Amino acid sequence: MRDVSIIGIGQIEVGEHWGKSLRHLAGEAVLAAMRDASLEKADALYVGNMLSGELNGQGHLGALIADFVGLRGIEAVKIEAACGSGAAAVRMAYLAVASGLLDVVIAAGVEKMTDQATDVTTAALATAADAEYEVVHGTSFVSLNALLMQRYMYEYGVKHEDFAGFPITAHKNAANNPYAMFQKAISLETFKRAKIIASPINLMESSPIGDGAAAVILAPSDVARAFQPAAVRIAGSAIVTDSLAIHDRHDPLFLEAAAQSARKAYHQADVGPEDIDFFELHDAFSITAALSLEAAGFAERGNGAYLARDGEIALDGRIPICTMGGLKARGHPVGATGVYQIVESVLQLRGQAGKNQVKNARIGLAQNIGGSGATVITHILTAEE
Amino acid sequence: MRDVSIIGIGQIEVGEHWGKSLRHLAGEAVLAAMRDASLEKADALYVGNMLSGELNGQGHLGALIADFVGLRGIEAVKIEAACGSGAAAVRMAYLAVASGLLDVVIAAGVEKMTDQATDVTTAALATAADAEYEVVHGTSFVSLNALLMQRYMYEYGVKHEDFAGFPITAHKNAANNPYAMFQKAISLETFKRAKIIASPINLMESSPIGDGAAAVILAPSDVARAFQPAAVRIAGSAIVTDSLAIHDRHDPLFLEAAAQSARKAYHQADVGPEDIDFFELHDAFSITAALSLEAAGFAERGNGAYLARDGEIALDGRIPICTMGGLKARGHPVGATGVYQIVESVLQLRGQAGKNQVKNARIGLAQNIGGSGATVITHILTAEE
Numbered sequence: 001m002r003d004v005s006i007i008g009i010g011q012i013e014v015g016e017h018w019g020k021s022l023r024h025l026a027g028e029a030v031l032a033a034m035r036d037a038s039l040e041k042a043d044a045l046y047v048g049n050m051l052s053g054e055l056n057g058q059g060h061l062g063a064l065i066a067d068f069v070g071l072r073g074i075e076a077v078k079i080e081a082a083c084g085s086g087a088a089a090v091r092m093a094y095l096a097v098a099s100g101l102l103d104v105v106i107a108a109g110v111e112k113m114t115d116q117a118t119d120v121t122t123a124a125l126a127t128a129a130d131a132e133y134e135v136v137h138g139t140s141f142v143s144l145n146a147l148l149m150q151r152y153m154y155e156y157g158v159k160h161e162d163f164a165g166f167p168i169t170a171h172k173n174a175a176n177n178p179y180a181m182f183q184k185a186i187s188l189e190t191f192k193r194a195k196i197i198a199s200p201i202n203l204m205e206s207s208p209i210g211d212g213a214a215a216v217i218l219a220p221s222d223v224a225r226a227f228q229p230a231a232v233r234i235a236g237s238a239i240v241t242d243s244l245a246i247h248d249r250h251d252p253l254f255l256e257a258a259a260q261s262a263r264k265a266y267h268q269a270d271v272g273p274e275d276i277d278f279f280e281l282h283d284a285f286s287i288t289a290a291l292s293l294e295a296a297g298f299a300e301r302g303n304g305a306y307l308a309r310d311g312e313i314a315l316d317g318r319i320p321i322c323t324m325g326g327l328k329a330r331g332h333p334v335g336a337t338g339v340y341q342i343v344e345s346v347l348q349l350r351g352q353a354g355k356n357q358v359k360n361a362r363i364g365l366a367q368n369i370g371g372s373g374a375t376v377i378t379h380i381l382t383a384e385e
Numbered sequence: 386m387r388d389v390s391i392i393g394i395g396q397i398e399v400g401e402h403w404g405k406s407l408r409h410l411a412g413e414a415v416l417a418a419m420r421d422a423s424l425e426k427a428d429a430l431y432v433g434n435m436l437s438g439e440l441n442g443q444g445h446l447g448a449l450i451a452d453f454v455g456l457r458g459i460e461a462v463k464i465e466a467a468c469g470s471g472a473a474a475v476r477m478a479y480l481a482v483a484s485g486l487l488d489v490v491i492a493a494g495v496e497k498m499t500d501q502a503t504d505v506t507t508a509a510l511a512t513a514a515d516a517e518y519e520v521v522h523g524t525s526f527v528s529l530n531a532l533l534m535q536r537y538m539y540e541y542g543v544k545h546e547d548f549a550g551f552p553i554t555a556h557k558n559a560a561n562n563p564y565a566m567f568q569k570a571i572s573l574e575t576f577k578r579a580k581i582i583a584s585p586i587n588l589m590e591s592s593p594i595g596d597g598a599a600a601v602i603l604a605p606s607d608v609a610r611a612f613q614p615a616a617v618r619i620a621g622s623a624i625v626t627d628s629l630a631i632h633d634r635h636d637p638l639f640l641e642a643a644a645q646s647a648r649k650a651y652h653q654a655d656v657g658p659e660d661i662d663f664f665e666l667h668d669a670f671s672i673t674a675a676l677s678l679e680a681a682g683f684a685e686r687g688n689g690a691y692l693a694r695d696g697e698i699a700l701d702g703r704i705p706i707c708t709m710g711g712l713k714a715r716g717h718p719v720g721a722t723g724v725y726q727i728v729e730s731v732l733q734l735r736g737q738a739g740k741n742q743v744k745n746a747r748i749g750l751a752q753n754i755g756g757s758g759a760t761v762i763t764h765i766l767t768a769e770e
Contacts, residue, residue: 001485021517044624052512053439057520059512060467063626063759067633073645075624076760077473078465082445088462092477099484100386127437127444132406135442239429239460241448248452260458374448375461 001098005224005231005384008037008217009343014181014331016114017211022056023068026110029213029336030069033106037217037227043102044075048089048109049335050082054124055116065108075102081239082128083284084370085109086214086338087377093218094237103223108215109339121209125334128371130245142206142285144246144372146198149287152253153200156302160200163286164191165308167204167328170283173315174325176355179340181210181331205286205328212333214340225384230350235363236265236380244374257376258295258367265365265378266297273297276380277361278320278348280341282369283327292367293321296378320358323348338368338377349383386483390609390616390769393422393602394728399566399716401499402596407441408453411495414598414721415454418491422602422612428487429460433474433494434720435467439509440501450493460487466624467513468669469755470494471599471723472762478603479622488608493600494724506594510719513756515630527591527670529631529757531583534672537638538585541687545585548671549576550693552589552713555668558700559710561740564725566595566716590671590713597718599725610769615735620748621650621765629759642761643680643752650750650763651682658682661765662746663705663733665726667754668712677752678706681763705743708733723753723762734768 010032017025026047034040047061058064062076081088086109093107113121126135129144152158167186174180186204194204224231240261246252266272273296281296283289290304298319299307312318324330324344327337345364347353353361364381395417402410411432419425432446443449447461466473471494478492498506511520514529537543552571559565571589579589609616625646631637651657658681666681668674675689683704684692697703709715709729712722730749732738738746749766 023517050444051438053436053509056516057508057512058516059435059465060514060629060756060759062466063756064515064629066626067628067759072628073625073642075476076466076626077477077624080444080463080465081447081461092462092480095477095481095484095486098486099480101480101483123442124438127442129445130449131441131443132408239462240458241451241461243452243457244445244449257458371445371448374445374452 002100003221003233004094004097004218005221005233006216006346007219007224007228007231008033008039009346010036011179011214011340011343012212013179014210014212014333022052022058022110022112023064025112025211025213026065026108027068029215030065030106030108033215033217039104039217042071042074042104042106044096044105045071046089046092046105046107047078048085048339049078049111050080050085051111051124055121056112081375082370083334084338084368084375084377085335087368087379088239090216090339090342090379091237091239091377094234097218097220103219105218106215107218107339108213109336110213111333111335112211113209113333114211133245142201143198145285145287146201148252149200152287155253158305162305162309163205164188166283166286166289167191169308169313170322170326170328173323173356174329177324177330180325180329181208182329201285207284207327207332210331210333212331212336214336214343216339216342231384232346232349233382233384234379235382236269238264239375239377240264242374244371246372255291255295255373257373258292258369261376261378262296265380269380271363271380275363276319276365278323278358278364280345280366281321282367283322284332296367315356315358323353323356323358341366341368342379345381349381387485388606388618389479389482389603390606390618391601391731392604392609392613392616393418393424394731395421396564396599396725396728397597398564399595399597399718407437407443407495407497408449410497410596410598411450411493412453414600415450415491415493418600418602424489424602427456427459427489427491429481429490430456431474431477431490431492432463433470433724434463434496435465435470436496436509440506441497466760467755468719469723469753469760469762470720472753472764473624475601475724475727475764476622476624476762479619482603482605488604490603491600492603492724493598494721495598496718496720497596498594498718499596518630527586528583530670530672531586533637534585537672540638543690547690547694548590549573551668551671551674552576554693554698555707555711555713558708558741559714562709562715565710565714566593567714586670592669592712592717595716595718597716597721599721599728601724601727616769617731617734618767618769619764620767621654623649624760624762625649627759629756631757640676640680640758642758643677643754646761646763647681647752650765654765656748656765660748661750663708663743663749665730665751666706667752668707669717681752700741700743708738708741708743726751726753727764730766734766
């Protein structure tokens with residue numbers, strides 16, 4: 001295999017883009033990444049997307065978007081792994097470049113979720129769960145996570161307020177991110193007064209529905225520097241899966257796939273949690289953030305939320321997370337999220353994160369989760385010397 | 386890159402599987418392939434599927450099926466490229482093994498299309514076309530192909546009856562395929578009396594809606610022989626795209642992506658059309674078969690249908706096609722079709738095609754098409770000495 005680096009990044013502001021269609025959203029992100037890399041062509045485009053068939057009446061996004069950005073003819077497919085689709089597309093691009101068969105591969109993520117009524121979108125999101133053993137009982141995606149959170153608080157005696165630091169930190173970081181859906185801080189009072197969505201999960205700890213797109217361009221590391229002086233190397237990449245249905249897992253409160261996925265990526269990159277300068281984690285809900293911190297080796301079981309309570313996840317804390325706002329405040333256009341995480345990691349490693357720059361950031365961890373932990377994609381990115 | 390071979394194949398009968406869910410269909414095919422390869426584990430599973438979200442309320446098939454077949458934890462994603470999803474999954478598996486990062490990768494294709502009313506399925510299939518420039522006008526997938534066929538007959542003076550050889554040959558071959566949906570021959574009279582679906586396309590030249598699943602297992606060629614004495618090498622692999630909308634193409638009657646995709650695969654395998662012993666082509670409609678033969682270099686433009694009329698596509702003809710029944714008679718469970726084509730090619734190259742064995746078959750061509758030619762995946766397979 002060849003080493004692989006990221007030579008271009010692009011993203012658009014997450015929001016309600018009623019005036020733009022799917023191809024426009026994805027196209028803007030891809031073209032931004034191509035400008036960033038000073039590239040006018042590529043060998044392939046892999047598109048991460050979860051719901052275009054259900055919500056936009058449009059499949060076949062690979063060819064559609066390749067054509068729209070002026071790359072008609074190149075290899076193009078869509079990759080789906082529920083909310084992990086974005087990083088899964090990056091993983092496929094990584095394998096393609098590593099193989100030596102393709103040199104320049106674009107991985108894009110796009111989702112347009114605000115065209116439909118909320119109940120339609122909620123039902124579509126539930127396709128990430130097990131249709132025959134979970135959804136058939138009337139569960140939605142938030143209700144499944146509410147069950148996990150309830151059990152977590154019961155098992156470990158964690159108070160609901162202990163989770164407040166996750167959305168508060170996310171919103172604080174998003175205030176400085178021009179691509180974030182919610183560019184404003186929230187207070188502890190706002191968190192405490194927020195209405196309940198599915199007990200105990202409240203509105204302020206649920207990631208929002210939004211439209212967005214992001215893209216990264218991968219190339220062999222040995223030529224990457226010619227394209228982009230600040231190329232960032234993909235030092236570790238792994239996808240690990242678990243059962244879709246939470247009740248089928250040996251231990252519902254431990255994200256086994258997240259732990260194994262992180263372990264594989266650490267092993268490949270020859271680093272450990274102690275070497276990570278920041279962690280772009282998948283805070284779809286505050287409980288997901290806590291479980292992710294535990295699975296990736298940053299907290300003992302039952303202690304994940306305390307990292308938020310104690311300020312350790314802040315930009316100057318022990319392990320900064322969601323440095324540009326995370327799913328909660330940057331937004332969570334599901335199939336695009338994993339690519340946003342990689343784009344933001346590259347900004348940190350290039351020293352281009354502005355007011356949110358993590359000091360001396362050299363090694364970043366990005367972890368994207370599909371379903372309630374059934375597909376977990378981990379990437380470790382390093383700044384090239 | 387490493388050379389890659391196919392060490393296991395599995396398939397189920399295409400039909401109306403109302404008593405089995407998506408995971409059962411895919412699971413049976415994957416487990417059959419694992420038995421064929423005498424394997425009990427794998428590194429990854431890539432699932433080709435187009436419509437599970439729209440028709441079965443289930444996304445996230447990678448993790449779902451990996452878990453169901455006893456491979457919980459392995460890397461798994463879904464690949465979508467409309468009706469080309471199956472071969473696109475094989476392509477991704479090929480790149481993964483070629484990279485050296487993964488050793489044993491399963492590519493499966495599955496589609497369950499008969500659970501919904503036909504109008505729902507027809508609308509879902511139309512997501513392969515351009516939602517904003519084609520489908521918005523009320524076109525369905527068959528009507529788009531009918532426009533192509535109408536124009537083709539007008540431009541080249543080809544008679545409708547000249548196409549009859551495609552379904553007649555397909556059904557004849559399917560009669561000996563226990564996995565085919567229609568295991569019976571049809572006559573010219575049946576073709577002529579068939580009712581019109583979208584003029585000039587009639588029922589007997591349209592591939593049917595059905596449920597099915599198929600799987601292949603890929604491994605590095607240098608170890609493949611240890612698993613499977615009759616391993617078949619992937620000598621060429623290519624995906625090429627085009628505009629989704631037919632009206633955006635320079636020449637609607639030439640499948641440019643099919644031609645370029647074949648050209649790339651020929652180049653990689655260092656062979657040409659004259660070396661091909663059989664061609665598993667994408668006969669979604671008889672017009673598609675004619676255009677495919679022309680694009681892949683087996684007929685001059687406007688002459689594709691004459692190969693059917695003159696018997697050149699028969700098992701003992703110049704270029705046997707759809708040797709186990711093709712999309713028309715084996716069936717066309719869309720996301721699985723491309724994998725069925727590869728499975729059937731392997732049967733031919735192993736000399737296991739029974740009554741349909743093409744004599745001295747050493748080099749096979751398989752071409753899977755997404756949309757009306759917008760994504761075309763070509764594989765060239767060779768029998769190992």
